[in-house]
Amino acid sequence: MAAPRRFAQLSVNSPLKKEIESKPKKDDEKKPTQLSLDMFDVGKPLGQGKFGNVYLVKYKKYDYVCALKVIFKRQLQKCGMGIQMKREIELQSHLNHPNILKLFGFFEDKNRWFLVLEYCKKGELYGLLQQAGRFDERRAARYIKATTEALKYCQEMNCIHRDLKPENIMIDHNDQVKLADFGWSVHTNTKRNTYCGTLDYLCPEIVLEKYYDGSIDQWCLGVLTFELCTGEPPFQSNSREEVMKKVRNVKYSFPSYLTNDCKDFINKLIQYDPSKRMIMEKQWENYQILHSKDVILEDSHDWTLNTLLRGLDISFSTNHPNLAIGCLVVCEYPSGKELLTLTCRKIITIPYISGFLGFREVEVYHELLNDCKEKYPELYPQVVLVDGNGYYHPRRFGSATHVGVYCDIPSIGVAKTVLCVDGIGKKEINIITSQIKPGESTTVSTSNGEVLCEVIRSRGGSINPIIVSCGNKVSLSTAVIICKECCLHKIPEPIRLADLISRKLLRDEGLLSHMN
């Protein structure tokens, strides 16, 4: 314990590392250079904290400027953080990422720990934020993106930061983000309102003293985004109790100047239920994979020549957070006669996140389609109608397109509602619908002339439209023809049946909330 600590693992390009490696390994002694205070010129203090100060220092041998964090063992012990400190150093020294502050090395004397850290000329992001009041979304997004990269890396390394806030994000001379302070942080109680301290970034499970996991960093990322874009943390209040109450109730509101995209992003991260917080890993990965594949928006077959064309639909319904019952209904086209019904019960591991449509569903749909292909190959559908938007989606990738591309099958998106794209929302669609005759349809385009979808007004008296958009390998005009044929009711028959069947199954199993 009292023996001098060895050098921590160094980043590849660290000058300190070069020195160690250039030293001839004499004898069998593998002990690397032992750092000590006299190897540094100590300059001006960079910051003060609860456990000690940070100084600008120069590593004499190479004239290399670093930050030296001094932590008094006494203070640390008083807070019962002695052992934690060592674990944190071990952890931090193994992290190597462009957006994580590098720990070059560490050493100790009788009373103090010394951490040799990367020097960041522009200091804490907190300071820059104070100067600016608030950042415009473009600038905030740059910081958030880099921070996300760092957090993603942390998650891969099974490390939870736990203490994300603008005080712990350093900005170097190149304006690059460097995430700092992995737990042993020098708490900067001088800057933030001492009364609330770092309470602003606490998530509900911490406030309620429940178990927590890596998703607390997602919560904090949402809070951070809010603070960078507005200058104030979302749950700010006069008293500790008030903040905690607001956090428990997830009660916060946006200033009017924020864009919808920004609010949306924050909303997806600041979620009470940890499993509902937007995650960087799987969703994003799937999203990228699917986006890298080609979506075909034209007819891949001459549908009109095939009189035996079958329509199919699958739907998906859940109340239990992770349980889904999917249903696939094959109908004869164009009569709409039901030929086959398959269901699938599956535990979904991906959380539902609005705006990231299709990721949860696609697993279930895929299984159903495979099942059909294996057992009833003659009934395998040529085209699937999917409940929800298709290519017409703010991210240009709705459920129907996901299913179509993922399962490599022609697909059509059939939605009852619209998501706002380029100023076209529910209200605009309703106006458009009211201008067309029952049973007729019209194409809706954005201001650039890009076609989004076709709105069909049902044959009955309702002005509630059916919105058809391209999924994959089916053109919009063909999609509309097929859809109209399948519309015995307002929702195309296969979708309607699948919806009813999957919901009935859930109900029968007592998995819909009104049953208990």
Added chain:
DNA sequence: GCGACAG
């Protein structure tokens, strides 16, 4: 007929 629910 009324209430719940739909992702």
Added chain:
DNA sequence: ATCTTGTCGC
């Protein structure tokens, strides 16, 4: 994820 709607269960 708030359909001034459609459907089902009770």
